[in-house]
Amino acid sequence: MTAALEIEGLEAGYGGAPVLRGLDLVVKDGITAILGPSGCGKTTLLRSVAGFVSPTAGRISVAGTEVVRGRRSVPARQRRLGYVPQDGALFPHLDVAANIGFGLSGAERRGNGPDRVTAMLELVELPTGLAHRYPHELSGGQQQRVALARALAPRPTLVLLDEPFSSLDASLREDTGRAVARALRAAGAAALLVTHDQGEALSLADQVAVMMRGSFLQVASPAAVYLTPTEPEVASFLGHASLLDGRVTDGEDVTCALGRLPLRTPCASGAVRVAVRAEQLQIRDAVREGRPATVVDISFYGHDATVRVRLDSGEELAARTPATSVPAPGERVRVSVVGDVVAFAATG
Numbered sequence: 001m002t003a004a005l006e007i008e009g010l011e012a013g014y015g016g017a018p019v020l021r022g023l024d025l026v027v028k029d030g031i032t033a034i035l036g037p038s039g040c041g042k043t044t045l046l047r048s049v050a051g052f053v054s055p056t057a058g059r060i061s062v063a064g065t066e067v068v069r070g071r072r073s074v075p076a077r078q079r080r081l082g083y084v085p086q087d088g089a090l091f092p093h094l095d096v097a098a099n100i101g102f103g104l105s106g107a108e109r110r111g112n113g114p115d116r117v118t119a120m121l122e123l124v125e126l127p128t129g130l131a132h133r134y135p136h137e138l139s140g141g142q143q144q145r146v147a148l149a150r151a152l153a154p155r156p157t158l159v160l161l162d163e164p165f166s167s168l169d170a171s172l173r174e175d176t177g178r179a180v181a182r183a184l185r186a187a188g189a190a191a192l193l194v195t196h197d198q199g200e201a202l203s204l205a206d207q208v209a210v211m212m213r214g215s216f217l218q219v220a221s222p223a224a225v226y227l228t229p230t231e232p233e234v235a236s237f238l239g240h241a242s243l244l245d246g247r248v249t250d251g252e253d254v255t256c257a258l259g260r261l262p263l264r265t266p267c268a269s270g271a272v273r274v275a276v277r278a279e280q281l282q283i284r285d286a287v288r289e290g291r292p293a294t295v296v297d298i299s300f301y302g303h304d305a306t307v308r309v310r311l312d313s314g315e316e317l318a319a320r321t322p323a324t325s326v327p328a329p330g331e332r333v334r335v336s337v338v339g340d341v342v343a344f345a346a347t348g
């Protein structure tokens with residue numbers, strides 16, 4: 001099967017300053033999320049694939065057709081990609097039907113049987129009655145679905161989504177994200193989804209590429225990047241794991257400031273960095289088990305809270321606790337760990 005997208009050794013930048021530093025990526029099908037902190041190069045990668053940024057080295061193929069080799073590249077309009085920008089960017093003077101039909105020939109728009117515009121509205125789960133509304137008469141979520149319908153109408157192999165839900169409020173973001181994922185799967189289109197929202201990447205994507213400083217640190221399934229990160233930075237970025245110094249002696253357990261903990265995956269003996277996820281840490285008062293600590297501060301989210309504690313041995317950790325049992329800053333508590341942990345050989 002030809003991959004929807006293949007990227008090899010891709011380098012790009014602005015005015016001589018490098019941003020992308022030799023990226024490799026294969027998107028066979030499904031949704032691949034590019035996840036990373038602000039400024040790491042996610043949009044530059046998407047724009048290089050779209051043809052809006054000219055790479056300085058490397059290769060990009062879309063559905064088996066090479067569109068970039070070194071400094072030579074095929075113009076954006078000839079790449080036959082779908083593109084959904086951050087704010088949808090619908091044409092304000094065109095109604096929904098005309099927006100969706102924009103990239104189609106007259107015959108494609110009409111066809112036989114149900115027309116393409118109606119089929120696309122159904123695909124993105126919008127009522128066909130919206131066809132003659134203008135963009136300003138739609139909600140933000142509806143606008144993003146129309147933008148996806150417009151991108152999918154010419155049947156592209158690959159759709160590029162640039163933070164498409166970032167302007168939507170939390171609940172709408174989740175519903176729209178799921179609807180967009182269903183529509184992409186139903187259309188059989190692969191997608192590259194740029195986001196800095198971990199929840200969005202982990203819940204919608206089949207593959208997650210974690211990017212930092214213009215490089216991919218790990219490309220794997222959502223479960224693999226979360227449960228078995230290959231780099232300490234991936235562990236601390238995804239789910240905000242705390243990192244502690246530790247030592248592995250028998251390959252199966254690690255000893256650190258939180259005691260002797262079982263390892264999820266075997267690790268060579270020696271000095272390591274141990275990643276402990278916030279949801280693995282239990283904060284209790286008035287119990288004897290666990291390491292003594294003091295609560296430093298609290299971020300209350302409603303459904304739960306993040307409690308930062310300082311162990312008496314000096315290390316700072318972040319724990320997630322239910323909203324009903326949040327301690328107060330300065331309170332003395334005990335900290336224990338549930339489950340196994342991941343360790344990385346210490347460098348330097």
Ligand SMILES: Nc1ncnc2c1ncn2[C@@H]1O[C@H](COP(=O)(O)OP(=O)(O)OP(=O)(O)O)[C@@H](O)[C@H]1O
Pocket residue numbers: 014019036037038039040041042043044045196
């Ligand atoms: N047109 C431009 N000219 C010069 N530098 C740019 C340009 N666009 C982006 N950059 C720089 O390139 C780097 C990567 O930017 P990019 O927009 O790709 O990051 P990002 O990961 O998408 O960030 P965000 O999540 O904030 O959108 C940043 O340092 C940014 O300042």
